[in-house]
Amino acid sequence: MTGATPRDPPRVGPILFWAKENDETPQVLDLRLVPAAAAAWAVTLVGLRVDWRAAAWCGVVALMVAMGLWARRRGRRGVRGVLVVCGVSAAFAAVVSVRVRHVAEHPLRSAAHEGLTAVLRVELDDDPTALRVPGYGERPAGTDRVAVAVGLRAAEITSRSGRTASIAGNGERVLLLAPGDWGGLLPGQQAVAQGQLAPATHGDLTVTVLRVRGPPLEVTSPPWWQNAAGTLRDGLRHAARRLDPEPAGLVPALVVGDTTGLPERVVGEFRAAGLTHLLAVSGANLAIVCGAVLLVCRLLHLGPRARGVLAGLAVVGFVVLARPEPSVLRAAVMAGVALLALTVGRPRSALPALAGSVLVLLLVDSGLAAAPGFALSVLATGALVLVAPWWVAALHRRGVPAGLAEALAVPAAAHLVTAPLVVALSGKVSLVAVVANLLAAPAVPPVTLLGVLAAVVAPAHRPTAELIVMVAGPPADWLVLVGRRAAAVPGAEFDWPSGALGGLALAVVAVAVLVALRFPRTRALLGVLLVGVVLAVVPTGVIRRGWPVSGWVVVACDVGQGDALVLATADAGRAVVVDSGPEPGAVDGCLRRLGVRRIPLVVLSHLHADHVGGLSAVLDGREVGAIALGPLHYPEWAAREVRQTAARANVPLLALTAGDRLEWPGLRLEVLGPPRAPTGPPPDADAGTPVNDASLVLRASTPAGRVLLTGDVELAGQSALLSNGSDLAAEVLKVPHHGSRSTLPVFLAAVRPRVALISVGAGNRYGHPSRLVVDALTSSGTRVLRTDQDGDIAVLAGQEGPATAWRGDPRAPPR
Numbered sequence: 148m149t150g151a152t153p154r155d156p157p158r159v160g161p162i163l164f165w166a167k168e169n170d171e172t173p174q175v176l177d178l179r180l181v182p183a184a185a186a187a188w189a190v191t192l193v194g195l196r197v198d199w200r201a202a203a204w205c206g207v208v209a210l211m212v213a214m215g216l217w218a219r220r221r222g223r224r225g226v227r228g229v230l231v232v233c234g235v236s237a238a239f240a241a242v243v244s245v246r247v248r249h250v251a252e253h254p255l256r257s258a259a260h261e262g263l264t265a266v267l268r269v270e271l272d273d274d275p276t277a278l279r280v281p282g283y284g285e286r287p288a289g290t291d292r293v294a295v296a297v298g299l300r301a302a303e304i305t306s307r308s309g310r311t312a313s314i315a316g317n318g319e320r321v322l323l324l325a326p327g328d329w330g331g332l333l334p335g336q337q338a339v340a341q342g343q344l345a346p347a348t349h350g351d352l353t354v355t356v357l358r359v360r361g362p363p364l365e366v367t368s369p370p371w372w373q374n375a376a377g378t379l380r381d382g383l384r385h386a387a388r389r390l391d392p393e394p395a396g397l398v399p400a401l402v403v404g405d406t407t408g409l410p411e412r413v414v415g416e417f418r419a420a421g422l423t424h425l426l427a428v429s430g431a432n433l434a435i436v437c438g439a440v441l442l443v444c445r446l447l448h449l450g451p452r453a454r455g456v457l458a459g460l461a462v463v464g465f466v467v468l469a470r471p472e473p474s475v476l477r478a479a480v481m482a483g484v485a486l487l488a489l490t491v492g493r494p495r496s497a498l499p500a501l502a503g504s505v506l507v508l509l510l511v512d513s514g515l516a517a518a519p520g521f522a523l524s525v526l527a528t529g530a531l532v533l534v535a536p537w538w539v540a541a542l543h544r545r546g547v548p549a550g551l552a553e554a555l556a557v558p559a560a561a562h563l564v565t566a567p568l569v570v571a572l573s574g575k576v577s578l579v580a581v582v583a584n585l586l587a588a589p590a591v592p593p594v595t596l597l598g599v600l601a602a603v604v605a606p607a608h609r610p611t612a613e614l615i616v617m618v619a620g621p622p623a624d625w626l627v628l629v630g631r632r633a634a635a636v637p638g639a640e641f642d643w644p645s646g647a648l649g650g651l652a653l654a655v656v657a658v659a660v661l662v663a664l665r666f667p668r669t670r671a672l673l674g675v676l677l678v679g680v681v682l683a684v685v686p687t688g689v690i691r692r693g694w695p696v697s698g699w700v701v702v703a704c705d706v707g708q709g710d711a712l713v714l715a716t717a718d719a720g721r722a723v724v725v726d727s728g729p730e731p732g733a734v735d736g737c738l739r740r741l742g743v744r745r746i747p748l749v750v751l752s753h754l755h756a757d758h759v760g761g762l763s764a765v766l767d768g769r770e771v772g773a774i775a776l777g778p779l780h781y782p783e784w785a786a787r788e789v790r791q792t793a794a795r796a797n798v799p800l801l802a803l804t805a806g807d808r809l810e811w812p813g814l815r816l817e818v819l820g821p822p823r824a825p826t827g828p829p830p831d832a833d834a835g836t837p838v839n840d841a842s843l844v845l846r847a848s849t850p851a852g853r854v855l856l857t858g859d860v861e862l863a864g865q866s867a868l869l870s871n872g873s874d875l876a877a878e879v880l881k882v883p884h885h886g887s888r889s890t891l892p893v894f895l896a897a898v899r900p901r902v903a904l905i906s907v908g909a910g911n912r913y914g915h916p917s918r919l920v921v922d923a924l925t926s927s928g929t930r931v932l933r934t935d936q937d938g939d940i941a942v943l944a945g946q947e948g949p950a951t952a953w954r955g956d957p958r959a960p961p962r
Contacts, residue, residue, distance in 0.1 A: 180502035182232045187239040191509050191516040194243035196350050199251065206240025209233040235506070243513045250352050254314050255321075258304045259344040259355040265304045267357060268365075269297035269321060270337045274470055275330045277407050281729045281961065282756025283708060285782045285838065288411070288730060293330045295323040299354065300337065304344075320352050320514070325359035333377045334470060335370040338363035352514040376467045380405055382605025383598060386612040391795075394623035398616060401591070401626070402598030403469045404428040412731035412764060413627060418573075419640055420633035421562060421580025422587060424527070425626070427520060428469040433479065435595045436465050468602065480504035498532050501525065519572055523565050530564035531557060558584035563657055571650030575640045583633035590622035590629075635739055695741050696952040699941040700813075700849040701879065701904075704728065704737035705934040707958050708908030708915070709757030712856060712881060713741060714847050717813030721745040724765055725845065725856055729757040731764030733958065737939055738765065740954075747772040747811060750803070752858030753842040754785035762789060766796040775803045778824035779841035803843055813850065820844035821864060822871040839884060840864035851944040852878030855898055859884040865894040878902065878949050879942050882924070886916020886933075892923055902930050902942060902949050909935040910960025 190209075194202030213233035216226050250256065258265065275293035282288035299316030306312070323329065323340055332338065342360045347353040369377065380403055387395040387408075396409035404427050406414070417423050440461045444454040466479045480503070505525060508515055515521045538556035543549055562580045570576055597619035605612035643649055695702070704711040706728030714723040722743045728734045746769055751759055754776075765771070774793050780786040793800055807818040821841050842858025855877035860868070861884055868875060869891075880900035883890055885907045903924045907915045916933065924931050930951065932940045937953035944950070 177499050179228070180499050180506070182228070183235040184502040184505040186232050186236045187506055187509055188516055190236050190240045191243045191513050194240070194247045195352070195513065195517045199244040199247035202240045202247065203244040206237040206244070209236035209240065213237070239509065242510065243516075246352060246513050250319065250354050253319060253354045254304070254312070255299075255302060255319075255344065255355045256346075259346045261307070262343060262345065263304055263306060264341075264343050265302055265357065267297075267299060267303075267321065267340050268301040268316070268337060269323070269340060270300055270318075271332055271334045272296045272298050272320075273334055274405075275325070275332060277330065278324075279411060281707065282760045283729060285755060287756050287782075287784055287788075288760055291327050293325055293327060295325055295329055295332070297321050297323055297340075319354045322347065322353050322356045323359050324356060326362065328362035329359070332363060332366065333369040333373045335373040337365075337367040339365045351517050372467050376470070378606050379468055379602040382609070382612060383602035383616075384408060386601050386605050386609065386616045389613045389617055390620045390623065393627050394620055397623050397627060398594060398598050398619060400426045401594050401623070402432070402602065410731070412735070413630065415732040416630040416634040419575075419577065420583040420630045421577040422583055422626075422630050422633075424523070425587065425591065432469070432595055433462060433465060435592045436461055436599060439596055465599070468599070480507055498529075501528050501532065519568065522568055526565045526568060527561040530560040534560040534564060554585055554588060558588065563661075566657065567650040567654040570643045570653045571646055574643055574645030574649065576643045576653070577640045579633045579636050579640075583629055586629045586633075587626055590625045593622045594619050594626070694939070694952075694954045696941050696943060698850075698943045699741075699952070700851045700944065701847070701854050701942040702737070702741060703881065703904045703906050703932075703934055703940045704734055705938045705940075705954075705958050706730075706733035706737070706761065706906070706908075707961070708885065708911045708913070709760065710752070710858070710881075710885075710906045711737065711761065712904075712906070713738065713743060714814055714816075714849065714854070716747070716811045718745075718811075721747065721811075723748050723750065723811070723814065723816070725750045726752055726758040726858075727761035727765050729760040731761045731767075734761035735764035735767070738769070740939070743769070745770045748775055748809065749773070749798075750775045750816075750843060750845065751777070751789065752845075752856070753777055753838050754780060754782060754789065755838060755859065756785065758858070759785055759789055763792050763796075766792065766798060771796065771798045773799050773801050775801050775843075777803060777841060777843040778821065779838060781838055815848040817846045817848075818843060819846055819873045819875070820860065820868050820871075822867050822873065836861055836863070840867075844868060846875075846877060849942075849944075851942050851949040852901075854879040854881070854942070855900070856881045857883040861887075861889040862891060865891045869894060869897060879904065880929075881906065882916070882920065884915075885911075885913070886920050887913070888917035888919055890917070890920050890923075895920075895923055895927070899927075900924075900929050902932070902951055904940055904942070905931065905933045907933055907935045908961070909957055911935075 186209075190202055190205045193205055210233065213230050216229055216233075255265070273296045275295045278292045278294055280286075280288065280291060297320075298318035299321050300318075301316050302314040304312045304314065323342075325340065325342075329338075340357055340359045340363065342358045345356040345358055347356050368374075380399070383402065384399050384405065384407075387398045389395075390398065392408075393410055393413050396406070397413060399405035399407075400409045406426055409426070414423075414426070417426060437458045440458050441454055444457055449457070462479055508521075535553075535556045538560060539549070539552045542552035542556060547555070559581045562577075562584065566576065597615050601612040601615040601619070604615060643653060700715050702713045702715075704713065707730075709729040710726040711728040711734045712725045714725065716722060720742055722741070722745075724734075724738070724743075724746050727749070746765065749762070749765055749771060751762070751774065762774075774789070776789070790800070803818050804824060805818050805820055805822050809816045820843070825837070825841050839859035839861045840863045842860045842864065844858060844860055844864075845856040847854040847856065853876065855875060857880070865883070875894070875897045877898055877900055879902045880895075880898050882903050882905045883894075886905040905916045905921075921931055932951060932953060934940060935957055937955065938957040939954040941952045941954075942949050943952065
């Protein structure tokens with residue numbers, strides 16, 4: 148018998164390696180395009196991150212190396228491969244040098260550094276991206292501004308002296324930060340934008356940023372295909388509203404990458420669980436759609452060419468529906484190469500398709516080299532091609548069924564290969580990502596296919612589309628549940644150094660682990676080291692300084708710029724919650740860390756966004772007796788949301804007024820204010836101060852002493868409490884309105900606290916807390932603790948009055 152055997156792989160050159168498709172069938176792994184793709188990516192990245200001159204020098208060096216090799220050793224096979232790499236490097240260096248230099252010397256770039264105003268005619272390259280802003284005061288959380296990536300068609304710049312200069316555009320990339328009026332535009336539409344120029348971030352091909360003032364002007368009609376895609380996406384979005392809010396936002400996000408309706412809580416939980424990739428369209432979506440099309444073709448007994456053509460049409464249609472984002476384009480190009488191979492009857496080779504897609508996409512758009520999403524997509528696909536098959540075969544040889552082996556190996560390989568880049572970007576390592584992806588995997592295909600079907604059907608018959616989406620509801624609910632439970636696991640993620648060095652360090656660790664696993668003698672040692680790391684690292688992230696402290700009676704949760712306090716009862720796991728912060732994730736994490744499972748009463752001091760935004764998370768998965776409100780139910784949007792949230796959770800609402808008393812074992816509450824209930828809405832229903840002054844003011848009697856909870860009561864409300872003769876004395880004070888300067892010194896003197904808690908967000912733009920208030924407290928001997936510096940803060944009974952403890956690790960400032 149002649150030829151190669153699995154034990155004796157043929158010598159096919161230095162960049163062709165031996166692999167196994169299964170235990171019997173050998174397969175040559177073609178890596179010939181990989182060095183060229185890596186070199187093109189590297190030189191493009193040098194041009195973007197360093198300078199166009201650096202990229203040009205890289206091209207010159209590559210040409211010099213190529214000429215030297217060509218003159219001396221041009222007959223060797225290995226040299227031919229190096230020549231190809233050098234040639235590709237030189238070509239891409241020339242391309243990126245020209246593009247980066249054009250951007251650097253563009254007139255808009257210098258005008259942006261001067262902060263000049265301009266009028267731009269632009270064409271939208273992508274859907275507007277909503278910019279989420281946290282709720283605060285009378286303003287609800289939402290998306291009142293959008294970011295729009297556009298191509299420049301023409302510009303008119305106004306100088307300081309009032310002169311105008313006109314500039315012709317050639318599709319140069321510009322980023323618009325625009326009002327919400329721009330959110331309804333579609334890619335391909337042209338519009339005129341007016342505003343102030345600002346410098347763009349270094350490292351991509353964006354010429355400038357325009358801070359837009361006003362709505363879009365002179366808007367043109369979108370191309371028919373974009374209009375059709377917009378209609379399909381709108382149809383899916385509206386059909387999904389038949390589901391509960393969280394799955395209703397998840398279905399469009401999973402199917403077409405539309406995250407406009409996705410609650411921030413779900414986004415945060417998916418991030419912690421390692422499921423964020425599901426919220427962006429990638430090759431997985433195309434694989435599911437094409438797989439379904441090919442399955443139908445196979446059932447119809449169609450030939451390879453017919454299957455390739457129909458699958459190609461499905462790819463084109465899905466790319467238009469999902470919009471040509473980096474991950475979608477990469478997946479589409481790769482799928483196109485694979486489908487071409489299928490159509491002409493040649494064997495499919497995924498690795499050359501991936502390398503070829505990288506070369507083509509970087510040639511079309513050099514900016515992709517610096518896009519994290521593009522890098523993650525390529526790395527994940529490479530893991531599935533290179534790593535996952537080996538792991539599947541190894542598991543199968545050890546008796547693991549083929550289906551289970553694939554289910555285990557695919558998410559593990561993708562997570563391992565992408566983890567260094569994820570860590571470099573986020574500084575977090577997820578310990579639950581593999582398990583979470585394993586549990587989520589079965590639900591992704593039905594949601595994707597049913598969502599695409601609903602989008603196609605919606606324009607013709609909305610009720611049918613709604614019925615299809617309702618069928619997709621249970622698997623979407625499962626995905627939300629997996630993300631929530633995975634994110635809630637203690638130590639689900641822990642800190643790791645971010646940046647390039649942190650990513651490189653994790654990559655070294657990952658490679659060392661893989662090498663160690665290949666040798667039986669080192670596996671036991673690796674197991675011991677792994678147990679040691681888990682015992683040493685994870686508990687420090689799960690139990691920070693013994694958190695929660697034993698015997699806590701009050702905890703001020705670190706929820707950012709907002710309020711959320713927890714009052715313990717004598718019953719374990721049972722506590723009263725006062726306010727819920729600006730968003731669900733923070734208060735939910737605080738309650739989970741404290742082990743609170745039963746809440747006899749949730750008190751909302753007033754209905755501003757930074758006090759009611761997390762209510763849904765407080766109610767979710769906990770036994771809640773009632774929600775108590777004060778006398779003023781404004782703003783109307785907040786009152787409506789509270790009623791709807793309470794109704795969905797089947798929790799009753801009750802009203803509290805001055806003089807009411809409530810009691811549980813170990814805890815008594817007295818309602819001190821407002822002493823005079825408002826008889827109607829404030830003169831301006833959106834005004835913050837009247838609503839703040841109508842805050843419920845509570846005094847809690849606890850084993851640590853009296854605790855005065857003041858909501859956001861300001862000057863008029865404090866004066867009313869003082870003039871009413873209320874006994875305000877307390878050992879612990881929750882400082883009014885996040886420590887703002889609207890606090891009377893006489894009010895602080897009447898309370899005479901020994902401990903003051905300030906619930907405030909790091910880096911807030913309101914100047915909270917006021918230095919005057921902090922100095923007034925400290926000068927009187929009060930100990931001041933702040934959530935922006937100390938994280939969650941606990942008060943407990945001490946031998947000589949209230950004692951304090953804090954968790955640390957405060958929430959980072961908003962980006």
